[in-house]
Amino acid sequence: MSRLEAKKPSLCKSEPLTSEKVRATLCVLKGILTSSYGPSGRLKQVHSGLGGCVCTTSQSSALLSNLPVTHPILKILTTSTKNHVSCFSDCGLFTAILCCNLIENVQRTGLTPTTVIKLNQHLLRLCTHYLKSESCGCRIPVDFSSPQTLLCLVRSVVTSKPACMLTREETDHISALVLKAFLLTIPENTKDRLILGKSIIVPLKGHRVLDSTVLPGILIEVSEVQLMKILPIKKSDAFKVALFCSSLSGDLSDTGEGTVVVSSGVCLENAVLEQLLNLGRQLVSDHVDLVMCQKVIHPSLKQFLSMHRVIAIDRVGVALMEPLSKVTGTQPIGS
Structure with missing residues (x-):
């Protein structure tokens, strides 16, 4: 143009x-x-x-x-x-x-x-x-055992948004959800410094305001096709999780600096793919249920894991690695 x-x-x-x-x-x-x-x-x-x-x-x-x-x-x-x-x-x-x-x-x-x-x-x-200072008029004493003060504060913010066009019932419902989401971001045990969690709002079209809810956990974006392959999850007990912060794409550029010695007649791509499949076999033998990778997983490795009913999610991103490590109790595998 x-x-x-x-x-x-x-x-x-x-x-x-x-x-x-x-x-x-x-x-x-x-x-x-x-x-x-x-x-x-x-x-x-x-x-x-x-x-x-x-x-x-x-x-x-x-x-x-x-x-x-x-x-x-x-x-x-x-x-x-x-x-x-x-x-x-x-x-x-x-x-x-x-x-x-x-x-x-x-x-x-x-x-x-x-x-x-x-x-x-x-x-x-x-x-x-x-x-x-303690004499600041902006400070509001809050009793977390009786969150009425916080609820009134949240309601005053929600009612100041005229474009939402909420009824009184919807305003009360959204205010309670916002307060609940905030309280869930406060850690139970604090050490030296208080670090709050993060809340993410996901808008959905065609649903009522009163259908809104708070879901504690970590939000991981996956494609609709991948989601249909994952759902429904029938296992009810705890999941075994493997978390990778290195690439599983098989691309040699992600292996770092150094010298690669290749024997005569050996196809480097096939050798790398075979190592990835060996990793997949080890994950299956260890009864791992969920594999998450910060970067990319090779399509052949994905297919192998899917055939053995192992959920594989890639492109998680660096921002979610630390929260995933804390929630699952796993140590990210770097190599």
Whole structure:
């Protein structure tokens, strides 16, 4: 597809924050964000002039991702806000509005940039100290034996999402599920530092809101064809699991550095495949029920394991290796 315009080289411009163009663009962005903020915030419909779907939302991540931002100042601001949301999963609109207000106040005061930076850093230290203090008004004492306070807090967040159009019964149900999912992320035994688990929301079309549920465990994405081969699982007792963090594809590039000595008349690919099948025979003889690999499993090895009713799942990814190791109690096999 040809371009409508010739591609222009990137330009770096030095433009003061006090210019009228910066003020106008910031004012427009702040108006969009402010009118979307809080329980009385209104929904926005964002549509690209080039076509595509219409996005109806008041959520910061969806709003900032769909807004066609071109001004460098707004690009920095929106990118910083999206990074904040990706790290903390909250307060996207508040962060963006705060940044807009800080820039506007700098324009009004007329202070030098160096003075403003030092002043903002000092204010940040004061705010952080207050938020960590026991006298902070944002702190809410919570009794986990009676989670009514937490439930009210979750319900207030859910009811502030007008696009969900939930009934009171659905709001109560979703609030209880969100609280349950949060409590399940808290480990029973903590050592030096508390590390919370992770919750993943999987949307399903054509189902009622009241059919939503919380399933503790680890979510592993597999293809529909592979899932039909796995289900139904008839074994009721504990599974034997083998977890591999090295590739089982038979590709020699994954074996690391070194020298491979091949005898005359030996087919290297067949020799590697035979070693993989020997591994499969060993797994079958050890009565392993589930084989999971961080990378790729050779199709022939997959077929061999499937013939012996061993479930094989590959391309698990590095992010799930540590949780899988903890849940199954296995040590990942590296070679």
